[in-house]
Amino acid sequence: MKYGIAIFPSKKLQDIANSYRKRYDSHYSLIPPHVTIKEAFTAEEDELPEILEEIQSVAGTVDPFTMEVYKFGSFHPVTNTIYMKVRENETLSALRNRLNSGKLEHHYDYQFVPHITIGQELDNDECSDVFGRLKMETVNHEEKVDRISLLYQLDNNMWTVYETFRLGIGE
């Protein structure tokens, strides 16, 4: 089964993201707007208790933090993805690192760029066109993040939240 870990932002920020996603994001109907903290990984159901325990333990050691969305970005030419960029901060990096080490170890061959995807699988012209317009726009939003969510993927590629974990209360 495929699992992943994400932050779901407030309704306000999700509504903003969806105003773009409905036109540009091929995954619009598969999952609400989110910041991926741990990319899709495969695990058997009998490994789940240990995974839950590990996430709980990580979440408990990381305090709630302020997430700032401050500009639009694009992964073009690597992928034709457009996103709202989340400002990097130590807490978010620590969360990312701890959720990809120990029992949850995973190495990525690229740098972590925290973001909320608002467009993907665009063709080259549309990607540069849309991003060209968006990078002139301002986006400036701050909010408290106090929880993370473990999700699993259904056969139709949609994601379901299995469990949420509050930050900073596991000690």
Added chain:
Amino acid sequence: MKYGIAIFPSKKLQDIANSYRKRYDSHYSLIPPHVTIKEAFTAEEDELPEILEEIQSVAGTVDPFTMEVYKFGSFHPVTNTIYMKVRENETLSALRNRLNSGKLEHHYDYQFVPHITIGQELDNDECSDVFGRLKMETVNHEEKVDRISLLYQLDNNMWTVYETFRLGIGE
């Protein structure tokens, strides 16, 4: 903001439900397959801490239970909805009652029929046609339910899980 409380079944049962939903359910892309325990209700964000505490307290007093899906049903002619029927049991009823009383009080003018919707907003002919076929089929599935989810609705009508609550560990 609109909130609701639901049980999300296992991937296996969700995949079965989705095999019907993709053809017959107008809400297919708005929310994964679920059993509604508390219908959509409106609350202000500043009421949320009290609501969370109340749900936590209810979840803690209800033990995990076995959910049995045993046949197809339809709400026709009230609504042209087709569903997989969940066998009624005391724990599920208690959960439903407690999540609609006290601080979460809500009176319904219809009986609680626990179910997983697989088709809705069908026209009359399609509804009776599809249900006519489905009621000849058997569905027989049992699984453990050990958590409930509080969701909120986005402007595009999609639902996001805000928090999950494990059953029976709040005492």
